[in-house]
Amino acid sequence: MSFEDKLRKIKPYVAGEQPQQENVIKLNTNENPYPPAPEVQEKSREFVTDILKKYPDPDIHLLNAALAKYHGVDESRVFSGVGSDDVLSVAFLSFFDSDLPILFPDITYAFYPVWATLYRIPFTEIPLDENFRIRPEDYYGDVKPNGGVVIANPNAPTSIAESAAFIEDIIRHNPDSVVVVDEAYVDFGAESVLELTEKYENLLVVRTFSKSRSMAGIRIGYAVGSPKLIATMNAVKQSINSYTMNHITIALGVASVEDESYFRDVLAKVTKTREAAKERLRAMGFIVPDSKTNFLFAEYPGVPGEYIFTELKKRNIYVRWWPKERIKNRLRITIGTDAEMETVYKEIEKIIEAYKNR
Numbered sequence: 001m002s003f004e005d006k007l008r009k010i011k012p013y014v015a016g017e018q019p020q021q022e023n024v025i026k027l028n029t030n031e032n033p034y035p036p037a038p039e040v041q042e043k044s045r046e047f048v049t050d051i052l053k054k055y056p057d058p059d060i061h062l063l064n065a066a067l068a069k070y071h072g073v074d075e076s077r078v079f080s081g082v083g084s085d086d087v088l089s090v091a092f093l094s095f096f097d098s099d100l101p102i103l104f105p106d107i108t109y110a111f112y113p114v115w116a117t118l119y120r121i122p123f124t125e126i127p128l129d130e131n132f133r134i135r136p137e138d139y140y141g142d143v144k145p146n147g148g149v150v151i152a153n154p155n156a157p158t159s160i161a162e163s164a165a166f167i168e169d170i171i172r173h174n175p176d177s178v179v180v181v182d183e184a185y186v187d188f189g190a191e192s193v194l195e196l197t198e199k200y201e202n203l204l205v206v207r208t209f210s211k212s213r214s215m216a217g218i219r220i221g222y223a224v225g226s227p228k229l230i231a232t233m234n235a236v237k238q239s240i241n242s243y244t245m246n247h248i249t250i251a252l253g254v255a256s257v258e259d260e261s262y263f264r265d266v267l268a269k270v271t272k273t274r275e276a277a278k279e280r281l282r283a284m285g286f287i288v289p290d291s292k293t294n295f296l297f298a299e300y301p302g303v304p305g306e307y308i309f310t311e312l313k314k315r316n317i318y319v320r321w322w323p324k325e326r327i328k329n330r331l332r333i334t335i336g337t338d339a340e341m342e343t344v345y346k347e348i349e350k351i352i353e354a355y356k357n358r
């Protein structure tokens, strides 16, 4: 066996493009168009000194405590990481150590199959129904045993949210597996199952600062679950890298959590623009499901998604498109500012006209 044979072969997750030039309308990776809370901006100016020469707190106590207080849970129920990608990756490694396949939908966050492959976790991708909805029975572990369940709610890239009762039904039917609910977009109007972590010891709820808190660049994600699950994640994390989160990030994370009113203002603005965008795109002839996220999953019947995607990019407008059979005519459009959206509508109208007259 050569050393090449011993290298890990993995097809990595492909992140959305991060164009570095100015003057683009960037609606391709679900960032928030508004700045983070004023206190975050204020605090970030303080970090020029001494503190950087010391290691940060491996237990991320100040941020975990702020999040625990925010959610009204004990700090032993909170785990913070470097983006929810880090948190989910640690969760996969912590909870899915069996020979049974873990389950998640065929259309969902594309990182799940990558972690499963990397960590040699068997997995089954279960087709969503024709309306991109989850069929809860497909996930009943008490009917057919599984190694674990991962559900994004609201789901991405579909933008569709299920109720807390719907998600609880899946949890109730999986007493013997960990159920991970990825609530990356829940702040934009969906029902959360976070409170159910008190009732179900095998439930982990994952959140991120990247979308609703306008802090994609700083990398903060966290999980809330039973002390048993959180302790397992801490043991796994401490076996990889103790000092995951730096001083600056911890302090800025706390500042964000403490400004509830700014947070609510930004959410109100984004959801208002989202509802207007949905109506506007529907009026243009797009099929757009109701969204509980900060993006829309739109299809224009008769015009290929790739065509609109490519034409928008020529105009410095970035949205997301995947060459995947069931969704290849769909575009995932992040909600930008009202001004950005106006430009998007105008350009899309021109692109569709041009396609019809070609």
Ligand SMILES: *Cc1c(COP(=O)(O)O)cnc(C)c1O
Pocket: 030, 082, 083, 084, 085, 086, 109, 152, 156, 182, 184, 207, 208, 209, 210, 216, 220, 221
């Ligand atoms: C954006 C996203 C994440 C990752 O977010 P980070 O906290 O920036 O790593 C995780 N899950 C879903 C469903 C997402 O859309």
